[in-house]
Amino acid sequence: xxxxxxxxxxxxxxxxxxxxxxxxxxxxxxxxxxxxxxxxxxxxxxxxxxxxxxxxxxxxxxxxxxxxxxxxxxxxxxxxxxxxxxxxxxxxxxxxxxxxxxxxxxxxxxxxxxxxxxxxxxxxxxxxxxxxxxxxxxxxxxxxxxxxxxxxxxxxxxxxxxxxxxxxxxxxxxxxxxxxxxxxxxxxxxxxxxxxxxxxxxxxxxxxxxxxxxxxxxxxxxxxxxxxxxxxxxxxxxxxxxxxxxxxxxxxxxxxxxxxxxxxxxxxxxxxxxxxxxxxxxxxxxxxxxxxxxxxxxxxxxxxxxxxxxxxxxxxxxxxxxxxxxxxxxxxxxxxxxxxxxxxxxxxxxxxxxxxxxxx
Amino acid sequence: xxxxxxxxxxxxxxxxxxxxxxxxxxxxxxxxxxxxxxxxxxxxxxxxxxxxxxxxxxxxxxxxxxxxxxxxxxxxxxxxxxxxxxxxxxxxxxxxxxxxxxxxxxxxxxxxxxxxxxxxxxxxxxxxxxxxxxxxxxxxxxxxxxxxxxxxxxxxxxxxxxxxxxxxxxxxxxxxxxxxxxxxxxxxxxxxxxxxxxxxxxxxxxxxxxxxxxxxxxxxxxxxxxxxxxxxxxxxxxxxxxxxxxxxxxxxxxxxxxxxxxxxxxxxxxxxxxxxxxxxxxxxxxxxxxxxxxxxxxxxxxxxxxxxxxxxxxxxxxxxxxxxxxxxxxxxxxxxxxxxxxxxxxxxxxxxxxxxxxxx
Numbered sequence: 001x002x003x004x005x006x007x008x009x010x011x012x013x014x015x016x017x018x019x020x021x022x023x024x025x026x027x028x029x030x031x032x033x034x035x036x037x038x039x040x041x042x043x044x045x046x047x048x049x050x051x052x053x054x055x056x057x058x059x060x061x062x063x064x065x066x067x068x069x070x071x072x073x074x075x076x077x078x079x080x081x082x083x084x085x086x087x088x089x090x091x092x093x094x095x096x097x098x099x100x101x102x103x104x105x106x107x108x109x110x111x112x113x114x115x116x117x118x119x120x121x122x123x124x125x126x127x128x129x130x131x132x133x134x135x136x137x138x139x140x141x142x143x144x145x146x147x148x149x150x151x152x153x154x155x156x157x158x159x160x161x162x163x164x165x166x167x168x169x170x171x172x173x174x175x176x177x178x179x180x181x182x183x184x185x186x187x188x189x190x191x192x193x194x195x196x197x198x199x200x201x202x203x204x205x206x207x208x209x210x211x212x213x214x215x216x217x218x219x220x221x222x223x224x225x226x227x228x229x230x231x232x233x234x235x236x237x238x239x240x241x242x243x244x245x246x247x248x249x250x251x252x253x254x255x256x257x258x259x260x261x262x263x264x265x266x267x268x269x270x271x272x273x274x275x276x277x278x279x280x281x282x283x284x285x286x287x288x289x290x291x292x293x294x295x296x297x298x299x300x301x302x303x304x305x306x307x308x309x310x311x312x313x314x315x316x317x318x319x320x321x322x323x324x325x326x327x328x329x330x331x332x333x334x335x336x337x338x339x340x341x342x343x344x345x346x347x348x349x350x351x352x353x354x355x356x357x358x359x360x
Numbered sequence: 361x362x363x364x365x366x367x368x369x370x371x372x373x374x375x376x377x378x379x380x381x382x383x384x385x386x387x388x389x390x391x392x393x394x395x396x397x398x399x400x401x402x403x404x405x406x407x408x409x410x411x412x413x414x415x416x417x418x419x420x421x422x423x424x425x426x427x428x429x430x431x432x433x434x435x436x437x438x439x440x441x442x443x444x445x446x447x448x449x450x451x452x453x454x455x456x457x458x459x460x461x462x463x464x465x466x467x468x469x470x471x472x473x474x475x476x477x478x479x480x481x482x483x484x485x486x487x488x489x490x491x492x493x494x495x496x497x498x499x500x501x502x503x504x505x506x507x508x509x510x511x512x513x514x515x516x517x518x519x520x521x522x523x524x525x526x527x528x529x530x531x532x533x534x535x536x537x538x539x540x541x542x543x544x545x546x547x548x549x550x551x552x553x554x555x556x557x558x559x560x561x562x563x564x565x566x567x568x569x570x571x572x573x574x575x576x577x578x579x580x581x582x583x584x585x586x587x588x589x590x591x592x593x594x595x596x597x598x599x600x601x602x603x604x605x606x607x608x609x610x611x612x613x614x615x616x617x618x619x620x621x622x623x624x625x626x627x628x629x630x631x632x633x634x635x636x637x638x639x640x641x642x643x644x645x646x647x648x649x650x651x652x653x654x655x656x657x658x659x660x661x662x663x664x665x666x667x668x669x670x671x672x673x674x675x676x677x678x679x680x681x682x683x684x685x686x687x688x689x690x691x692x693x694x695x696x697x698x699x700x701x702x703x704x705x706x707x708x709x710x711x712x713x714x715x716x717x718x719x720x
Contacts, residue, residue: 002621166586166597167613169529171631173638219713220580220601222609226526227635237526239609241580241601247719249582249599251611253527259637261362261663267638271531275587277619278533278627280647287640288657288666297648303621306648353579359607 001303006161013314015045022322025050025078028091029058033113037088037140044318050078079106086111094191097122104135109325111138115201116342118193139338143202148313149281149294163276165211170203170252173266187231194349195235195254201345203252210272213244221348224355240348263291361663366521373674375405382682385410385438388451389418393473397448397500404678410438439466446471454551457482464495469685471498475561476702478553499698503562508673509641509654523636525571530563530612533626547591554709555595555614561705563612570632573604581708584715600708623651
């Protein structure tokens with residue numbers, strides 16, 4: 001039996017500020033992730049003060065979810081409102097960087113959906129802007145930050161439950177036809193970035209976090225378009241090997257082949273092997289058993305436990321981010337962790353071996 | 361719902377010859393796999409006619425399991441007995457090749473435990489001997505051939521259940537302290553070969569089989585000794601990327617970090633992604649649920665099914681091998697598949713990046 005103290009759940013994440021203490025705006029609604037980002041911030045006490053997008057249909061859809069949100073007339077209206085502490089955005093990936101720089105130059109912190117940027121030039125500009133303005137370019141790597149089992153796995157590793165982490169395998173399959181209409185930008189390399197940037201960045205962030213690395217190397221990467229010839233610039237497959245500065249190894253596979261029979265958007269998994277045990281996360285479904293998320297298995301020298309932590313952990317990231325913005329700290333994530341995850345995903349994509357060229 | 365015909369179980373494998381029609385000998389008992397090899401052959405109708413090993417204690421242990429087996433006085437006694445059709449061996453890996461060549465030169469087929477050989481020089485000698493003698497150098501890659509769910513996964517792929525296979529991830533964790541006393545040879549590179557040869561060869565064989573490739577390339581590989589400094593030549597970790605000639609991709613991790621809390625020797629998994637679905641194998645345990653083997657999940661556009669095929673499929677490999685030996689066919693496995701799996705495992709091991717050098 002694994003010691004109960006080792007598996008003790010932390011206090012569930014709650015509000016960290018009072019109503020009105022942390023007003024924010026949602027700008028750039030192209031990806032549905034904006035809803036998770038707003039919901040997370042609101043659950044931690046933030047106040048949704050404005051919404052804005054160039055595209056009125058995206059604003060209209062947003063208002064169905066958050067009907068009382070004031071619609072800004074322009075981005076400038078938001079940037080010039082001194083009360084706004086943070087701008088959250090799930091704009092088209094290629095546009096996230098220029099928006100972020102404007103936001104930070106207006107003296108506000110920025111909170112981008114992953115992938116936060118799609119080229120190394122954008123990364124340089126963003127890094128410079130952070131240095132210049134002293135503001136944050138935070139990134140919502142939701143496959144860990146928005147996953148209660150993903151958060152709890154980190155806690156277990158910190159408690160030493162599985163010893164030194166030596167390997168992380170991530171599987172990030174996704175469903176392409178998910179009832180969600182995707183914009184043209186989604187299928188173009190220039191605007192979406194490519195699979196290793198778009199959904200690979202989640203995986204790289206997890207590798208760095210679980211292995212305790214602030215530096216890693218992409219040792220090999222591959223992309224492919226195996227079955228979507230109608231979208232010639234689209235990658236339906238990608239994989240990548242990572243090597244952390246501390247000697248930990250990683251591999252991940254991302255793909256758009258989740259079949260329609262699977263209820264959630266994908267059967268995301270993480271397998272973390274340590275010197276004294278391992279953890280498996282079944283993030284969105286216990287496939288073939290129950291379509292509930294946040295399933296985890298922990299195996300150590302003392303035993304094996306299968307847990308479900310759905311609704312039990314909350315998402316502490318959002319409260320930590322709010323406090324970081326208010327107090328200038330880095331509890332939620334360091335700026336460099338956010339940027340290095342993006343950097344490695346861009347390197348992985350740019351250097352990838354393209355399997356498409358060998359498929360007959 | 362997935363169509364029932366698609367998931368229909370094949371007839372369970374049974375005997376293919378009558379008593380006495382296929383006499384064989386067990387020679388070289390260093391690895392416990394010899395028991396699975398003998399049991400499989402016997403279940404398919406073969407007759408265990410002799411046992412032999414230089415080490416009397418290994419023979420004594422064998423006789424506890426198979427008390428009526430005649431003990432040969434020497435290897436020559438077996439090789440000169442014209443009635444013996446096949447010699448099965450789980451000798452020390454580095455000795456498997458020279459034994460095999462003797463067996464084939466004596467006009468008998470050879471059946472080696474994996475890994476069948478540990479150097480490219482041995483491979484060349486074995487290939488030449490097969491050409492010269494016309495006999496078989498068959499290999500027991502037990503993590504598929506001895507796994508009912510592993511066999512059935514191949515059947516499902518042949519039936520087109522998941523479309524074109526594009527990626528295979530194999531996890532082959534093993535328990536080091538498994539109640540089994542391991543000889544010194546096990547910890548030495550020269551005699552055991554290294555982790556990518558010893559247990560990686562299973563994974564490579566599975567990749568080739570499930571992706572339908574007869575040729576593949578090792579695109580990167582790593583080994584490491586993270587936590588067993590007392591065995592300086594031992595690898596406790598290895599991983600490898602494969603690229604099939606048809607464009608399918610693969611990754612596997614093998615390790616000796618299965619914690620004692622896990623009942624079976626390891627929580628072996630295979631995840632096979634196709635263009636129309638995926639299959640996950642939980643070969644030896646449904647971890648955290650039940651310690652029964654041969655669990656599988658199949659997800660397609662029509663639904664998701666979780667199956668347990670333990671005791672329902674049998675191990676058709678053994679009967680196929682016996683018929684191949686008698687009839688000169690290659691139903692069980694082609695010679696080149698057996699050799700190329702070994703070849704890639706040796707290349708992966710020889711070319712591996714050694715993570716040990718970066719661990720502090």
